[in-house]
Structure formats: C-alpha cells, structure tokens
Amino acid sequence: MAASFISYAAxxxxxxxxxxxxxxxxxxxxxxNLMGNITKSDYSNxxxxxxxxxxxxxxxxxxxxxxxxxGIGGLFSFASFSAANLQTMSDGYKQDFDVDSISVTVTxxxxxxxxxxxPYFSIPIKKFTIDFRAVGGxxxxxxxxxxxxxxxxxxxxxxxxxxxxxxxxxxQAGAGIRYSITNHIGIKLNADYYYTDPNIAIxxxxxxxxxxxxxxxxxxxxxxLNINLGLAYQFGK
Amino acid sequence: xxxKLNRIxxxxxxxxxxxxxxxxKTEQAVSPPLPGNEFLTTIKWRFQNISxxxxxxxxxxxxxxxxxxxxxxxxxxxxxxxxxxxYALTVHIYDETQTPVNDIxxxxxxxxxxxxxxxxxNSLGLCGVANQDATTNPANFKVTRExxxxxxxxxxxxxxxxxxxxxxxxxxxxxxxxxxxxxxNSKNGTFAPGSTDSQVQMQIVIY
Numbered sequence: 001m002a003a004s005f006i007s008y009a010a011x012x013x014x015x016x017x018x019x020x021x022x023x024x025x026x027x028x029x030x031x032x033n034l035m036g037n038i039t040k041s042d043y044s045n046x047x048x049x050x051x052x053x054x055x056x057x058x059x060x061x062x063x064x065x066x067x068x069x070x071g072i073g074g075l076f077s078f079a080s081f082s083a084a085n086l087q088t089m090s091d092g093y094k095q096d097f098d099v100d101s102i103s104v105t106v107t108x109x110x111x112x113x114x115x116x117x118x119p120y121f122s123i124p125i126k127k128f129t130i131d132f133r134a135v136g137g138x139x140x141x142x143x144x145x146x147x148x149x150x151x152x153x154x155x156x157x158x159x160x161x162x163x164x165x166x167x168x169x170x171x172q173a174g175a176g177i178r179y180s181i182t183n184h185i186g187i188k189l190n191a192d193y194y195y196t197d198p199n200i201a202i203x204x205x206x207x208x209x210x211x212x213x214x215x216x217x218x219x220x221x222x223x224x225l226n227i228n229l230g231l232a233y234q235f236g237k
Numbered sequence: 238x239x240x241k242l243n244r245i246x247x248x249x250x251x252x253x254x255x256x257x258x259x260x261x262k263t264e265q266a267v268s269p270p271l272p273g274n275e276f277l278t279t280i281k282w283r284f285q286n287i288s289x290x291x292x293x294x295x296x297x298x299x300x301x302x303x304x305x306x307x308x309x310x311x312x313x314x315x316x317x318x319x320x321x322x323x324y325a326l327t328v329h330i331y332d333e334t335q336t337p338v339n340d341i342x343x344x345x346x347x348x349x350x351x352x353x354x355x356x357x358x359n360s361l362g363l364c365g366v367a368n369q370d371a372t373t374n375p376a377n378f379k380v381t382r383e384x385x386x387x388x389x390x391x392x393x394x395x396x397x398x399x400x401x402x403x404x405x406x407x408x409x410x411x412x413x414x415x416x417x418x419x420x421x422n423s424k425n426g427t428f429a430p431g432s433t434d435s436q437v438q439m440q441i442v443i444y
Contacts, residue, residue, distance in 0.1 A: 082264060086266035093268075206422070
C-alpha cells in the first residue's frame with residue numbers, strides 16, 4: 001500500500017535561467033476522508049448516502065509559473081468510496097415492506113471526477129518548497145447501484161436504486177511541502193480540503209408501489225479531506 | 238542514475254494505480270426472517286344494512302390451529318343477509334395470541350395499505366359461478382371495494398366495501414372466501430402477485 005501513495009509530480013524550484021519557478025506536471029494520490037450527510041446511514045433520512053468515509057483519490061496535476069512564486073495550475077482527479085453500513089437500509093426496508101427477508105447489495109462505488117484550475121503560490125526554501133493552491137471547476141459524481149431483493153412467501157420482488165450521476169461546482173484548497181530529489185524529480189506531501197454540491201437525479205427501477213425509502217434526487221454538500229503524496233517532473237534547469 | 242530512479246518511481250505509481258482500480262468489493266447486508274412474527278388468528282366481517290342500520294351482523298373466523306381456546310360460536314362463521322339489499326362491509330383482522338388482543342386492521346389498512354389487497358371469491362352455491370371474483374359483477378353477493386391506498390395511481394385495499402345481494406341462498410355450499418394478499422413491491426390490483434397472508438371461508442345465508 002505504501003506504493004499506492006507514491007505519485008509523480010513536479011515542482012516549482014527556481015529556474016536559474018528565467019527567474020521563474022519551474023513549471024511541472026505530475027501525478028498524485030492518497031487517502032480521502034469523506035464528510036457530511038453522504039456518510040450517514042440513517043434509513044429514515046433521505047440525505048443519508050451510505051458512503052464509506054474512507055476512500056482514495058488519484059490525479060494528474062500541473063502548473064505553469066508566471067514568476068518565482070505564482071503560477072496557474074490544473075488538476076484532474078478521481079476519488080472513490082465504497083458503500084457502508086447497509087444493515088440499517090436492509091432492516092428499514094424489511095420493516096417498511098413487512099416481508100420475510102431483505103438483502104441489499106452494492107457492487108459499485110461513489111466516484112468523483114474533478115476538473116479544476118486555479119492559482120498556485122509557492123515559496124522555495126533550498127531543496128524544500130512550501131506550496132499553496134486553490135483550484136475549482138467542474139465535478140462529476142456517480143452514485144453506486146443499490147440492489148434490493150425483497151423476498152416474501154419465497155417469492156422475490158427486487159428493485160434497485162440505479163447508478164446515477166450529477167454535476168456541480170467544486171473546489172479544492174490546500175497546502176503542501178515538497179522536496180527535490182534531483183534536478184527534475186521531486187516528492188511532495190499535500191493536504192487539501194475539498195467541497196462540492198452536485199445535483200444528482202437518482203434513477204430507480206422496478207419500484208412498483210409507493211413504500212420504503214425512495215430517493216429521486218440527491219442534492220447535498222459533500223466535503224472531503226485529501227492527504228496525498230505526489231511525484232512530479234519539473235521543467236527547466 | 239536519475240533515469241533509473243524515474244523508472245522505479247513511475248513503475249511504482251502504475252502498480253499502485255492497478256491495485257486501486259482492481260479493488261472492487263461487494264457490500265451486502267441481509268435482514269433474515271425474525272421468529273415470533275404476528276399471527277392473523279381472527280378475521281371478522283361486519284355487515285351493516287345501508288337502509289337499516291339495525292340490520293347488522295358479524296361473521297367471525299378464528300384459526301383453531303393457533304388458538305387453543307374453544308370458540309363455539311365461530312365454528313361455523315355465518316353471515317345472514319337480506320336479499321335485494323346493500324350492506325356496508327368492513328373486514329377486521331386480529332392477533333388473539335397477544336394479550337391484550339392486537340387489532341391489526343389499522344396497521345394493514347393504513348400503514349401497510351400499499352402492499353395489501355383483500356379479495357372475495359364467491360362459491361357456485363352463492364352466485365351460480367364457481368370461484369368467481371365477487372368484485373367482477375357476479376349475479377349475487379357483489380362486492381365493491383371503497384377504500385384506496387396511496388399508490389400512484391391509487392389501488393383498492395378491500396377492507397371497506399359495499400355488498401349487494403340479489404336472491405336468496407342457503408346451505409353449506411353458499412360461501413365466500415376472503416384472501417388477504419401481501420404484495421410487496423408488486424401490488425397492481427390483481428390477485429396474482431405476492432402471497433396470501435390469510436384465507437378464510439364465510440358461509441353466506443341470504444334470506
């Protein structure tokens with residue numbers, strides 16, 4: 001797993017030829033901690049998302065520096081979280097349908113795709129650099145499919161909350177420290193706060209009657225804390 | 238040296254990406270049947286003549302296989318109705334294994350109305366056709382359901398009905414069978430989906 005936190009990023013070391021910080025491109029990845037109602041598992045509360053708070057993110061980022069400290073950068077990242085605490089959902093449906101048994105199965109995940117741009121500010125101190133960034137843009141969110149099998153009198157009556165998607169504005173802001181291993185390669189550690197508020201139209205299939213928990217729309221603020229390691233290639237000398 | 242380091246680090250990243258992408262885990266929760274579920278031990282049909290409220294009768298059926306008490310008055314559940322009359326019929330459901338007796342009528346007719354439907358089927362001796370759905374305009378003992386659930390569109394429930402009698406019948410071959418169908422995520426107004434929670438046979442005398 002240690003390898004999973006290694007990413008390929010490049011850094012804004014001062015380029016002796018131009019006087020600008022070095023532009024870079026690289027990859028990043030690490031642990032994501034999801035927060036907000038999406039992680040709740042209260043059956044009777046439709047803002048509950050049944051998402052696992054622990055997940056991961058990976059991404060590609062780059063920045064072009066205008067001078068020694070300030071640059072414009074972009075980030076394309078992907079974050080993923082499994083479903084969790086499904087027992088309350090299963091028990092809730094069993095109560096609401098008054099049946100012999102219920103099973104809830106989830107084989108897909110909450111997936112977040114982010115396309116962000118924004119300013120980078122870097123302070124080089126010898127081989128170390130302290131970085132600050134605030135990027136924002138489009139977020140595309142996919143919800144997992146919840147397959148519910150209602151069994152009564154030995155007969156199955158299945159239905160599903162299908163994979164659904166929505167878009168919204170998102171942003172990520174954070175700080176990090178990086179260390180230059182060689183002239184072109186460096187590693188870094190970042191911590192970022194992430195926010196998005198997507199509007200997701202939830203699709204359902206085979207809901208024959210009006211009973212039990214039913215989501216048709218999910219519009220909740222979603223936040224997460226990302227702690228990443230990165231590896232980068234920097235341009236210039 | 239730098240090239241070798243680059244390759245190692247890049248390879249480590251590719252490997253980690255593959256580990257992440259292949260980590261597809263199925264989450265599942267199961268709620269199994271619970272012991273000690275409630276029994277529908279007692280079904281009562283209450284008839285009240287629309288034109289004469291004093292003309293009221295009860296037909297009561299009890300499940301003797303569950304209830305150990307002797308109920309001599311309900312060994313032959315019989316409803317005595319006048320011919321050419323219209324009656325308001327209400328179906329009442331109880332669990333008499335509980336103390337005090339648990340009236341389940343409201344629970345089924347209100348909280349769980351969207352997946353329950355009560356059916357009435359007439360015998361040959363009652364309406365001239367064997368096993369005829371009493372809501373489909375039989376020659377005698379016609380049932381019209383008057384309650385509806387909150388499904389979209391609303392579907393009948395069948396616990397509050399109106400019964401129209403036409404001609405006189407008597408005898409053990411004149412009866413109506415009531416079925417409480419439990420149709421979770423499948424109720425569509427027909428008998429077929431789901432399973433039967435309760436099945437009772439009431440003798441109908443029309444004089």
